Amino acid sequence: MSATWDVLVVDDEAVIRDAVRLILGAEGWRVAGAEDAESALSHEALASCRLVLCDMMLPGQSGLEVVREVRRRRPEVPIVLITGYATAENATRAIEAGASAFLAKPFDDTELLNQVRSVLERTDDAGKEERP
Amino acid sequence: MKLRIGIMAILGVAVVTAVAIGLMAGFILRAHRQALLAQLMQGADQISETIGSSTFYDMLENRRPALHREIVTIGAQKGIERVRLFNGTGRIKFSSDDAEAGRMMSEQGAACAGCHSAETPLEKLPTTARARIFRAADGHRVLGMIRPIYNETRCWNAGCHAHKRDETVLGVLDLHLSLADADQRIASDQRQMILLALLAIAASSLLLWWLNERLIVQPVAELIAGTRKVAEGDLHTTIPATAGHELGDLARSFNDMTRRLGEAQRQLTQADKLASVGRLAAGVAHEINNPLTGVLTYASFLQKRLQDRPEMAQDLEVIVRETKRCRDIVRGLLDFSRQTPPQHHPTDLNEIVRRGVAVIMNQLVLRSVALDFSLAEGLEAVPADANQIQQVIVNLIMNAADAIGDGGGTIFVSTRTVDVPARGFTVIRTARCPKGCDLIDPGTRIGRYPGVKVLRRQNDRDTLVHLDPVYGRVNHRATEPLEAGTLASYACPRCRARLDVPEHKCGDCGSPVFAVTAGERGRIEWCTRKGCHWTRCESLDAQGPQRFAEVSVRDTGKGITPDDLDHLFEPFFTTKGNRGLGLGLAVTWGIVEGHGGSIDVTGEPGKGACFVVRLPHQPPAPRPSEAQPRGAA
Numbered sequence: 150m151s152a153t154w155d156v157l158v159v160d161d162e163a164v165i166r167d168a169v170r171l172i173l174g175a176e177g178w179r180v181a182g183a184e185d186a187e188s189a190l191s192h193e194a195l196a197s198c199r200l201v202l203c204d205m206m207l208p209g210q211s212g213l214e215v216v217r218e219v220r221r222r223r224p225e226v227p228i229v230l231i232t233g234y235a236t237a238e239n240a241t242r243a244i245e246a247g248a249s250a251f252l253a254k255p256f257d258d259t260e261l262l263n264q265v266r267s268v269l270e271r272t273d274d275a276g277k278e279e280r281p
Numbered sequence: 282m283k284l285r286i287g288i289m290a291i292l293g294v295a296v297v298t299a300v301a302i303g304l305m306a307g308f309i310l311r312a313h314r315q316a317l318l319a320q321l322m323q324g325a326d327q328i329s330e331t332i333g334s335s336t337f338y339d340m341l342e343n344r345r346p347a348l349h350r351e352i353v354t355i356g357a358q359k360g361i362e363r364v365r366l367f368n369g370t371g372r373i374k375f376s377s378d379d380a381e382a383g384r385m386m387s388e389q390g391a392a393c394a395g396c397h398s399a400e401t402p403l404e405k406l407p408t409t410a411r412a413r414i415f416r417a418a419d420g421h422r423v424l425g426m427i428r429p430i431y432n433e434t435r436c437w438n439a440g441c442h443a444h445k446r447d448e449t450v451l452g453v454l455d456l457h458l459s460l461a462d463a464d465q466r467i468a469s470d471q472r473q474m475i476l477l478a479l480l481a482i483a484a485s486s487l488l489l490w491w492l493n494e495r496l497i498v499q500p501v502a503e504l505i506a507g508t509r510k511v512a513e514g515d516l517h518t519t520i521p522a523t524a525g526h527e528l529g530d531l532a533r534s535f536n537d538m539t540r541r542l543g544e545a546q547r548q549l550t551q552a553d554k555l556a557s558v559g560r561l562a563a564g565v566a567h568e569i570n571n572p573l574t575g576v577l578t579y580a581s582f583l584q585k586r587l588q589d590r591p592e593m594a595q596d597l598e599v600i601v602r603e604t605k606r607c608r609d610i611v612r613g614l615l616d617f618s619r620q621t622p623p624q625h626h627p628t629d630l631n632e633i634v635r636r637g638v639a640v641i642m643n644q645l646v647l648r649s650v651a652l653d654f655s656l657a658e659g660l661e662a663v664p665a666d667a668n669q670i671q672q673v674i675v676n677l678i679m680n681a682a683d684a685i686g687d688g689g690g691t692i693f694v695s696t697r698t699v700d701v702p703a704r705g706f707t708v709i710r711t712a713r714c715p716k717g718c719d720l721i722d723p724g725t726r727i728g729r730y731p732g733v734k735v736l737r738r739q740n741d742r743d744t745l746v747h748l749d750p751v752y753g754r755v756n757h758r759a760t761e762p763l764e765a766g767t768l769a770s771y772a773c774p775r776c777r778a779r780l781d782v783p784e785h786k787c788g789d790c791g792s793p794v795f796a797v798t799a800g801e802r803g804r805i806e807w808c809t810r811k812g813c814h815w816t817r818c819e820s821l822d823a824q825g826p827q828r829f830a831e832v833s834v835r836d837t838g839k840g841i842t843p844d845d846l847d848h849l850f851e852p853f854f855t856t857k858g859n860r861g862l863g864l865g866l867a868v869t870w871g872i873v874e875g876h877g878g879s880i881d882v883t884g885e886p887g888k889g890a891c892f893v894v895r896l897p898h899q900p901p902a903p904r905p906s907e908a909q910p911r912g913a914a
Contacts, residue, residue, distance in 0.1 A: 162571040162574075162575075164571060164572065164574070164575035165571060165574055165575070167575075168574060168575055168578035168579060169578075171578065171579065171582055172578055172582055175582070206567065233566050233567040233570035233571070254570035254571065254573070254574045255570045255571075255573035255574035255576075255577045255578075255604070255608050256574060256577065256578070257577045257578055257580075257581040257601065257605070258578050258581040258582050258585070259581065261578065
């Protein structure tokens with residue numbers, strides 16, 4: 150079956166993937182998960198999703214590599230970088246790599262939803278209007 | 282082989298002393314010998330004179346047997362070896378040694394050569410020329426003294442008609458004195474002199490050795506031992522610096538250097554500790570943030586889903602709130618390691634205290650610790666980071682509970698608004714000399730704050746002094762004490778610029794004052810008279826008391842030793858053994874410092890402890906040293 154996906158979440162921690170799936174799933178989004186950069190970049194969801202959430206620290210290739218690669222393949226898809234080190238320096242590096250927003254761990258449902266909505270609104274303002 | 286300085290010095294001095302004393306002894310001995318000989322010659326001359334006059338009449342009246350008897354008698358006396366009488370032709374007429382009577386003397390013989398070595402015999406000779414020294418058959422030395430017997434009227438008028446009128450010298454009296462005794466004395470004097478010289482050399486060498494041991498070898502050995510210890514890493518080494526000379530100065534400089542090295546090392550260790558805290562915090566943040574995200578998202582999700590069941594929603598609210606507090610603690614730890622400034626918002630200190638207490642109430646009840654509140658009503662809101670201050674309060678209360686232990690006790694928590702005068706409270710964090718050198722010395726802390734380093738000059742002697750950085754307090758520290766009442770002048774320890782302000786006078790004793798520039802606070806002045814505690818800062822005095830929100834946490838626990846008081850706020854310092862990480866009070870202090878506040882602790886062993894945190898109602902702007910470097914004001 151060829152499912153279509155709204156969101157791809159990349160994090161080596163299952164609890165984060167599950168939490169994102171829970172919160173965004175409750176809002177009607179279809180969330181795919183990947184546990185590292187390699188499986189994320191080969192995931193079928195990458196072709197169809199409207200948003201990528203990616204942890205900065207991944208085993209192997211870093212989250213910044215994923216951001217650059219997604220930016221190259223699908224420049225129109227916004228990327229939210231998730232990090233446990235919420236520093237100005239990390240934020241700058243994320244934005245430079247092409248991330249649209251920055252989400253500091255640990256976050257709660259409101260913070261996640263607000264961040265996701267705000268990047269999607271910005272992208273939608275610039276492109277097509279489509280909401281589930 | 283290494284020759285020691287002392288041995289080289291002693292050898293050098295011994296050689297010089299030996300040469301000097303040897304030369305001196307030689308001169309003295311020579312003079313002594315000459316004087317003795319002159320004395321002996323004079324004696325010999327007198328004896329021959331006496332013999333001459335006592336035998337005169339025997340010769341005049343030609344009483345030969347009497348003359349012979351007399352000469353033999355005199356010749357037998359002690360010290361006199363021989364007495365003899367030659368006639369004008371050189372024949373021995375009389376002698377104390379009968380064997381040689383009648384023998385002819387050669388003109389070249391020792392007794393005659395004095396006069397007869399010249400073409401025409403001399404008739405008059407000085408005493409020294411009449412004397413001669415020769416060796417007897419057995420080797421001892423003999424002094425010979427001749428005495429010419431001159432013709433006189435009575436001689437050529439005498440009945441015997443033996444002598445004619447035109448003869449000048451009728452005969453010669455020759456006296457031999459033994460020099461054996463004198464030589465023995467000279468030899469014994471020489472021995473004594475050599476002995477004295479050796480003693481003098483030995484005594485001076487010994488004295489030099491002793492001085493060298495005491496003044497040089499001992500202090501140098503202590504210095505060497507000290508440097509070795511320092512080289513091995515023991516920076517607590519001090520060496521006795523009792524000597525008043527240069528080596529004492531060296532020892533004092535050494536101690537000063539070691540102390541500074543130790544402080545620098547402690548600071549490095551501290552910095553290292555902080556860096557470790559930073560790494561640890563970063564690692565902890567990453568590891569803890571994932572599970573915290575899980576708890577937080579699931580709990581907040583559930584909370585929304587269960588809004589129709591308020592009792593469960595309320596419990597979930599506690600989970601969400603406390604998980605967020607965990608998040609803030611982790612962030613606070615990161616902030617501490619990065620020293621980020623807090624986010625100030627008007628905050629009700631009482632509310633923070635209540636929230637903090639609510640979090641740990643269960644633990645306190647379990648440990649039979651009672652809480653006694655005395656919160657001031659209508660407390661004015663103070664600009665603060667609520668989460669950070671709540672962490673401070675939780676830290677202090679948990680600390681108090683740990684100090685109380687399992688036996689139970691009471692923690693008194695109180696809040697109030699206080700107006701604190703600058704004197705005895707405000708910390709001088711910026712101090713510069715007139716040329717702009719930074720005088721704050723993080724290497725020497727007085728209390729918990731870096732001292733203000735100045736150079737004290739008195740009688741050409743420079744001493745480093747660290748002034749108490751708390752305005753109005755006088756716990757100054759000097760490397761050398763100064764007698765109370767004496768005046769000194771002060772200078773910048775770097776550029777030597779004078780800090781004295783002679784035109785200003787001390788408000789208490791009228792002595793001249795010295796001053797440093799404390800950033801925007803302007804000049805801070807101190808009295809130059811030792812023992813006078815006058816100090817003034819016009820801007821601080823003019824601004825009046827500052828308003829603070831104060832929270833104090835007092836316990837009935839085991840108290841604090843004076844030694845621990847100094848280290849309480851250092852990272853990783855703990856009195857709880859394995860139970861504490863030693864970060865709580867370090868984080869607490871970092872937070873309070875970040876708020877421009879103060880934290881003071883009092884306590885004695887067995888009498889509990891009291892922590893007082895004060896947060897300013899008008900937090901100072903970022904410190905000038907951090908915001909912008911300032912030159913001379």
